[in-house]
Amino acid sequence: MTNHFAHVVRGSGPGLLLAHGAGGSVEGNFGSILDDLAGTHTVVGPDYPGSGATPRSTEPLDLDTVADELVSIALDAGLERFAILGYSLGTAVAVRAATRHPDRVTGLILTAGFAKPDNRLRLALDIWRELLDGDRRLVAKFATFAATGGQHLNALSPSELEAAIDGLAGFIPEGSPEQVDLVASVDTSAELAAIAVPTLVVATTRDGLVPPAHSRELAAGIPGAELVEIQSGHGIGVEARDEWLGVIQKFLSASVGEGTD
Template sequence: MSTTAQTAATVTGEYADVNGLHLYYETHGQGSPMILLHGGLGSGEMFGAILPALAAKHQVILPDLQGHGRTADIDRPLDIPTMADDIAALIDHLGLDKPDVVGFSLGGGVALHVGIRHPEKVGRVVSASANIRSDAIYPEMRAQQGQMGAAAVEFLKDTPMYELYMRVAPRPEDFPRLLDKIGAAMANDFDFTEEVRGLRVPTMVVAGDADMAPPSHYVEVFKLLDGGLRDGGWMGEGRPAGGHALAILPGVTHYNMPDSPLFAAVTLAFLDR
């Protein structure tokens, strides 16, 4: 889950009633559509530093996921596959023709599951800093995640996440509830190996070289997608058959990925190839 947020220029967004959720989204730029999904405890605003580069080439649609930003929570757990269904319903609501889906951290997991669960609705997927097994995360980070809950509110009051939520959330008093839900979600063990192995949408796995899991984990994910198993060949004939790719970004951590011009650059290179 991301612990940073950036403020983008003030934009008037819209709401879509999808999958039982009153989902907030903004639209920036023109071109082929890209749905851009934020990390946990954030909102679309966390991409403020790289949004101009992305919107210069694409119509960027920025939703706020369930319980985050300007999208109020509803009576269901925070569940990545269910949030992927929200995005699939948004695609239908907007009448988009196979948009690309790009996500970071929590949003990276959601993007991956949109590709897994709704491949007919998606062009390409970029999944950044998203782990497919709970045991891939560094043990000290798992310990910190285990402390997430309403009791952590006092420790978060001086953070950008808290400031953002208080400023934009329809019900600012729901912040402890969001922490409880995120804590419950992170406490669950998960393993999406088989789901990823069956992924048929061209997908780029992105990670920082000092991310929340070691680079070897993201190489493992790439191998599940037929990558890193042989020489690529002079004409690229040895590359993954599904058009998948891997990018490990130098000097990037889990916490500055949404700000990174490298993230924007590799995303555009993959989507626009």
């Protein structure tokens, strides 16, 4: 594993650590809201091995190690305490970070996440993982089919759909196989009851990859968690950017408190 993940540090104010999804990156998953978040917070966004500028790992990824590394990066960036915004796989990273470093984490925002894969998600991961050995455009077609909300998908013209698939195919990080394998190994269900910080769970209700039942399970398992459901596929940063940003900002200012450093 690399010594330190490549990362961005943006803005000023209370700390906010970003945990991106599998086959994603900070820019890919949070790029549409990064400027706004950095307007009120010191945002630290690490890229997992094989995403962004972080070298690919030569060994399997481990949830404890990834969570510890993200916390270490936040501390090195000068954040003593911070909220974590996790997306997809990043929700498991966020939960594990809060479990292992409870003195550091002030709040959690868990978007399009899960405690552990069910059979449907496991099948999707199996297909995704096998496709990664072949044509990247086929990977992009599968991801578009599985993850995009129907309303958003069907509103695209044929040329827009082709452009979206081409864009996604060009974006697939080289570390995707290890990241997808990490998703398959995740199980945070036993630690949810111990989460003692304010938590917002954001369910993506049109998500065919990680359906909202997973978010409802997270919210039910974490004491006092607030559940918000947004009509979006998995790619909420594109499909429902303004609504997502709105609930994040409202939660950070009300529940975590702007005075936290």
